[in-house]
Amino acid sequence: AQRVTQPEKLLSVFKGAPVELKCNYSYSGSPELFWYVQYSRQRLQLLLRHISRESIKGFTADLNKGETSFHLKKPFAQEEDSAMYYCALDGSGNTGKLIFGQGTTLQVKP
Amino acid sequence: DAGITQSPRHKVTETGTPVTLRCHQTENHRYMYWYRQDPGHGLRLIHYSYGVKDTDKGEVSDGYSVSRSKTEDFLLTLESATSSQTSVYFCAIRDGQGNTEAFFGQGTRLTVV
Numbered sequence: 001a002q003r004v005t006q007p008e009k010l011l012s013v014f015k016g017a018p019v020e021l022k023c024n025y026s027y028s029g030s031p032e033l034f035w036y037v038q039y040s041r042q043r044l045q046l047l048l049r050h051i052s053r054e055s056i057k058g059f060t061a062d063l064n065k066g067e068t069s070f071h072l073k074k075p076f077a078q079e080e081d082s083a084m085y086y087c088a089l090d091g092s093g094n095t096g097k098l099i100f101g102q103g104t105t106l107q108v109k110p
Numbered sequence: 111d112a113g114i115t116q117s118p119r120h121k122v123t124e125t126g127t128p129v130t131l132r133c134h135q136t137e138n139h140r141y142m143y144w145y146r147q148d149p150g151h152g153l154r155l156i157h158y159s160y161g162v163k164d165t166d167k168g169e170v171s172d173g174y175s176v177s178r179s180k181t182e183d184f185l186l187t188l189e190s191a192t193s194s195q196t197s198v199y200f201c202a203i204r205d206g207q208g209n210t211e212a213f214f215g216q217g218t219r220l221t222v223v
Binding site: 034043098 | 143145152153154168202210211215216
């Protein structure tokens with residue numbers, strides 16, 4: 001079965017500290033993986049997708065097929081990074097149906 | 111922002127009443143989706159559409175129906191609302207031309223009392 005697990009409901013760090021938001025997935029084929037972010041009172045927006053391998057707002061994520069993980073990392077957290085982060089999997093071919101993890105709230109303290 | 115709007119943004123309704131939520135897009139995207147967002151569950155797919163009059167069920171479709179009579183509109187109907195359907199509902203759209211990014215609406219907060 002396809003599944004995405006984000007083990008941390010809340011991650012609290014101080015400004016300038018490194019951040020790692022964990023995401024593990026279960027999928028038998030070659031998945032497309034994404035990180036979406038939801039800032040307070042705003043809509044979900046795409047942060048990263050593994051296929052593009054780009055860095056957005058200082059965040060990076062590497063797909064590790066051996067560990068079935070797609071952890072989101074940032075070396076120095078900023079207060080404006082405080083938000084809800086969702087890892088998502090698209091294993092549906094071209095229908096675009098996304099399977100989301102439970103979400104992790106990142107709180108960056110001053 | 112992608113041209114996607116949801117209405118209403120907030121609604122309180124009584125148990126047993128029908129409710130319809132609307133998603134409207136101006137992007138001419140082929141795929142449209144309805145998700146619900148609940149604490150501890152993230153977002154879960156309710157129904158989706160891959161074209162006019164073409165819809166299919168998602169993970170949590172019981173108690174919901176959808177219709178898509180025009181490319182730009184995707185309606186979600188709760189035939190007889192229950193308290194378990196209290197949630198935040200998000201519509202999303204996606205271009206079927208190889209771009210896999212989904213664009214989300216601002217959400218509808220529905221409370222069933």
